[in-house]
Amino acid sequence: xDPLLSWGRYPRVPQIAHACRWRGQALDSLQDIVHFHxxxxxxxxxxxxxxxxxxxxNQVLDLRLLDRIIHVDWQHGRVVAEAGTxxxxxxxxxxxxxxxxxxxxxxxxxxxxxxxxNDVHGKNHHLRGTFGNHLLRFGLQRHDQPMLCCSRTxxxxxxxxxIGGLGLTGVVTWAEIQLMPIQxxxxxxxxxxxGNLAEFFTLSAEHDHKHEYSVxxxxxxxxxxxxxxxxxxxxDHTKYGPLEVDRRTKLRVPATPPFSLVNNWSLRAFNVAYxxxxxxxxxxxxGSYDSFFYPLDRFVNWNRVYGRKGFQQYQCVIPSGVAEVAxxxxxxxxxxxxxxxxxxxxxxxxxxxxxxxxxxxxxxVSLALDFPQKHALHPLFERLDDIVxxxxxxxxxxxxxxxxxxxxxxxxxxxxxxxxLRDPILMSRFWKRVTT
Amino acid sequence: xxRILIVGASSAIAMACARIWANQGDELFLVARDVEKLDxxxxxxxxxxxxxxxxxxMDATDIAAHALMLEKALTAMRQIDIVLIAHGSLPCQKDCExxxxxxxxxxxxxxxxxxxxxxxxxxxxxxxxxxxxxAISSVAGDRGRPSNYVYGAAKAAVSTFCExxxxxxxxxxxxxxxxxxxxxxxxxxxxxxxxKALVSTPEKVAKLIxxxxxxxxxxxxxxxxxxxxxxxxxxxxQTLFKRLNF
Ligand SMILES: Cc1cc2nc3c(=O)[nH]c(=O)nc-3n(C[C@H](O)[C@H](O)[C@H](O)COP(=O)(O)OP(=O)(O)OC[C@H]3O[C@@H](n4cnc5c(N)ncnc54)[C@H](O)[C@@H]3O)c2cc1C
Ligand SMILES: NC(=O)c1ccc[n+]([C@@H]2O[C@H](COP(=O)([O-])OP(=O)(O)OC[C@H]3O[C@@H](n4cnc5c(N)ncnc54)[C@H](OP(=O)(O)O)[C@@H]3O)[C@@H](O)[C@H]2O)c1
Numbered sequence: 044x045d046p047l048l049s050w051g052r053y054p055r056v057p058q059i060a061h062a063c064r065w066r067g068q069a070l071d072s073l074q075d076i077v078h079f080h081x082x083x084x085x086x087x088x089x090x091x092x093x094x095x096x097x098x099x100x101n102q103v104l105d106l107r108l109l110d111r112i113i114h115v116d117w118q119h120g121r122v123v124a125e126a127g128t129x130x131x132x133x134x135x136x137x138x139x140x141x142x143x144x145x146x147x148x149x150x151x152x153x154x155x156x157x158x159x160x161n162d163v164h165g166k167n168h169h170l171r172g173t174f175g176n177h178l179l180r181f182g183l184q185r186h187d188q189p190m191l192c193c194s195r196t197x198x199x200x201x202x203x204x205x206i207g208g209l210g211l212t213g214v215v216t217w218a219e220i221q222l223m224p225i226q227x228x229x230x231x232x233x234x235x236x237x238g239n240l241a242e243f244f245t246l247s248a249e250h251d252h253k254h255e256y257s258v259x260x261x262x263x264x265x266x267x268x269x270x271x272x273x274x275x276x277x278x279d280h281t282k283y284g285p286l287e288v289d290r291r292t293k294l295r296v297p298a299t300p301p302f303s304l305v306n307n308w309s310l311r312a313f314n315v316a317y318x319x320x321x322x323x324x325x326x327x328x329x330g331s332y333d334s335f336f337y338p339l340d341r342f343v344n345w346n347r348v349y350g351r352k353g354f355q356q357y358q359c360v361i362p363s364g365v366a367e368v369a370x371x372x373x374x375x376x377x378x379x380x381x382x383x384x385x386x387x388x389x390x391x392x393x394x395x396x397x398x399x400x401x402x403x404x405x406x407x408v409s410l411a412l413d414f415p416q417k418h419a420l421h422p423l424f425e426r427l428d429d430i431v432x433x434x435x436x437x438x439x440x441x442x443x444x445x446x447x448x449x450x451x452x453x454x455x456x457x458x459x460x461x462x463x464l465r466d467p468i469l470m471s472r473f474w475k476r477v478t479t
Numbered sequence: 480x481x482r483i484l485i486v487g488a489s490s491a492i493a494m495a496c497a498r499i500w501a502n503q504g505d506e507l508f509l510v511a512r513d514v515e516k517l518d519x520x521x522x523x524x525x526x527x528x529x530x531x532x533x534x535x536x537m538d539a540t541d542i543a544a545h546a547l548m549l550e551k552a553l554t555a556m557r558q559i560d561i562v563l564i565a566h567g568s569l570p571c572q573k574d575c576e577x578x579x580x581x582x583x584x585x586x587x588x589x590x591x592x593x594x595x596x597x598x599x600x601x602x603x604x605x606x607x608x609x610x611x612x613x614a615i616s617s618v619a620g621d622r623g624r625p626s627n628y629v630y631g632a633a634k635a636a637v638s639t640f641c642e643x644x645x646x647x648x649x650x651x652x653x654x655x656x657x658x659x660x661x662x663x664x665x666x667x668x669x670x671x672x673x674x675k676a677l678v679s680t681p682e683k684v685a686k687l688i689x690x691x692x693x694x695x696x697x698x699x700x701x702x703x704x705x706x707x708x709x710x711x712x713x714x715x716x717q718t719l720f721k722r723l724n725f
Contacts, residue, residue: 045675062667064491069513111519112526122526135529 047103050346051092052353053416053444056472058086058097060105066125066259069104069184073214073468077186082470085210087157088129090150090312092356093444095161095175095209095473104214106156111277112136113217120222121179124217126156131340133220133331136286142222143280143332145177151337156215161441162207162402164392166256166278166336171223172395173402175206185466195398206399209440211465211474215343227284230256230335233277235325236318240271240374244367247275247391247408255279256335262314263387263412266378273369273389274321278335289333293340296347303350303415305441310383318387349415355444357427358411360392361436366408373410373427380423384412400457411442416417421445440473452475481505482556483614486596487566489516491665492615495685496563501529508552508559511566512538531555539566539592540584545599549627558607561692563598564593564614569667575629582629583656590633594640604653612648612694613656614641618700620659621709624725638698645697656691657698660684661705675707 046057061083063072076083086100086105097103109127116122122133130144131151137143147161153396157163162175171177180194183201191213193202195311205212237243243259251257254277261273346354361369370389377383388411392404414420424445431438437454438446452458462478483500483633485493488509497507501524509524509532511517517534524532533555567589575582586712593614604610619627620634638657645655662668662678684701691699700706715723 062669065516065519111523115524115526275659 045088047089048353049092049096049104050090050096050234051355051416051442051444052346052349053355054092054094054097055351055353056097058101058103059084060086060103062108063214064108065412066109066182069109069214069216070186070190072104073184073186076104077468078366081242082468084469084471085126085156085160085214087127087154087160088152090153090157090443091161092354092385092442093440093473094476095440095443095471096157097472099470099472099475106214107154109216114219115140117142121219121222122222123217123219124155125217126159126181127154129154130158131266131337133222137222137226138228138288138408139286141226141286143225143228145221145223146171146174147336148174149336150340150402152340155218155220156210159206159218160208160210161439162397162399163441164404166258166390169251169391169393170256171259173207173397173399173404174220175397175399175402176207176395177221178398179219179221181205182216183213186468187466190261201464203398203400204461206397207401207403208346208399208464209401209471211461211469211471213466213469225280225286227281228287228289228332229281229284229329230278230332231281231327231329232256232335232440233325233327234321235275236272236321236323237275238272240270240367240371243271243273243275245334250275250277251391253277253332257391259389260317261374261389261410262313262318263279263374263377263383264314264381265318267409270378271374273387274316275369276317280332283330284329287331289331291331291333291341292344294445295343296345299347300350303352303354304348305354305385305413305415307381310385313385314383314479322460334359349413352416354413354415355420356411356413356442357424358384358409358442359427359431359436360403360407360409360430360439361434362407365434369430370408372430376423376426376430377412380419382414382417382419382423384414387412396421400460401440401455403437403441405437407436409439411439443473446477448479482508482558483561483563484510484552484556484559485563485565486510486615487564488520489513489533490565491667491681492660492663492688493563493565494520495681496565496688497524497529498527499685499689501525501527501532504528504530506530506556507532508550508555509534510537510539512536539596540587541590541638542595545596549599549603554602559600559603559610561611562597562604562613563688566592566616567617567667568675569627570630572625572627572629584632586631586636588633589630590636593637597637597640597644601648601653601655605648605651608652610645611654611656611695613658613688613692615658615660615688617640618659618661618705618709622712622720623685625723626725631636641698654692654695656696658688658691658701659698659705659709661708663701671696673689 086103109125619631
């Protein structure tokens, strides 16, 4: 099997995969790898961008083949499945029965184990919180004890530590999740252009609570009078229509180009085109859930367009009170640097607390951008980090390849409790970087 | 809705076929030797939409147990529309050369047990006068090679057996399919260093198998390009072939 990389393909540290095929074999597999290599890390489907899914030993326990469904209850919308099952595989069996994921990130290729370990959030965070808020229980395999069943009431400390626990507390082998009922599989969405950040905040305050989903795109290259312009999109599951699993054909990027196809020209052209694609009046449309939630999944391995060097995502969340000022400042910095991304995404995060200890979202606004990897990123990220620190915000470990140990430990004070509950044979490059 | 019997249901290739059938709402009768794997596979297929799934624990080399297995399958499904025989094991060729017992055990597992099952099940399908009998042999049966000729000999026996069984069954409306996979990434090949470009996935192979059964094909190479590779390998003259080491 090919060595694995993280989604950003940076840092480029190929991982050797050791496959676990049956949940009863997780313990043996763990012990085998540890015997030969000292330590390891569970690996889902590699949809994390930076180094949080890379083992410090470069030997990962690959869980993608643990993809069996264990039990379904369509009356109550509950599914028990093995941890390597992808969110898309869950949808393909739940949608025909009238159920949808309560929370979904922007890719359906994430596995249940990965969704738990990063406590992922989606476009409805303002209403439903994170993946962990809808997690009922799971099986946790540590290297020195029989499989534990964890829930809010049983092994509650491991339950809390594993949600957002970055794969360090043990291997999640299966999980039971609560789904959300839907009447139809379409999404009714409305896109509204805004001319600057202040308008975004007004739109978001006015509309977010009325819709299941809300997200915005900002033109991160626009300057001067156009700075902060973007498109605000809200959506809801349609009331009428078929319950259809989307099976659009997937396209592939056949090879990794030697250099990034994403550069200043292509970015500028894309951002301008995206802005002009939307009319200046709010536009309503009914589309498939696939294109609403997972536009990038259409292109399998789209990450290759960034070339051999890969790319980094910068995702931060800024607390409500200072969000507008801080995000203005972040965007100004980025625009001034001339480096930017196809889609800079703004999203309001709500107040519901996750059961997890290291969950990323906090009440406020999150901003995410992709940057092709180059040396000039380092000074830019340092400036951005200063702004985030000042504002009392934090960065998302699932996307990170750069944050400093001191920033991490300040922003995630519960890290020491994770460290205490960490299975000593599990260690990621990220954890090593930020805790030592 | 079809009623399908799978022997060696814990195999990665068989599992991928079973998921396609479950998705279509077919009824399944699963046979494997490991209870835990059997149960986990059955649960998965039920959740994915199989009309009904029954599992039966049996070692395929236990010939005396075959009749009971068939009886249970008929009790559960009343008739059998598709049989897929998928179990197998890839032995260490060196061990087979040193130890006759190992060699014969591998012949039994990959060859005679399959022939025994085909004999029994052919008679059932003959009585029904309908259905498909599909067995997974291998490209390895197309020519004996120094690196795995014991395995290859057993698979060749299955292929030759199918070739003779097919005309007999054809006359009573029963279809016989010989499936010859090339290299597939499954537990069987785990740990071997294989030429990446030639390795396929169980999902891809499964699609071809299901289609081969639907289209009543006689022999399929999965994926198809293995047909060409094996044509070339078969046409290497002995004078050269005996000097090769692969
Ligand atoms: C296009 C795209 C859009 C995205 N959008 C969002 C978004 O909107 N919101 C969001 O929150 N995230 C988003 N993400 C990030 C992604 O959802 C997370 O990184 C997710 O965790 C990836 O899951 P994975 O299965 O690929 O896990 P991996 O990336 O392989 O691993 C992630 C972490 O999970 C751990 N892990 C994996 N499996 C297990 C297991 N069985 N037991 C214990 N630990 C395990 C690993 O050790 C690692 O720490 C996006 C990613 C992409 C590529
Ligand atoms: N993978 C390849 O490259 C390849 C190439 C050509 C042909 N094939 C053939 O394809 C078929 C499926 O193999 P696979 O690739 O899917 O590998 P696999 O996942 O290892 O499947 C082989 C299965 O056969 C089962 N089995 C072995 N002996 C058995 C017995 N006596 N009774 C009952 N079950 C038995 C094993 O059960 P346990 O799990 O209990 O051990 C295992 O599940 C085999 O016939 C193989 O020879 C494979």
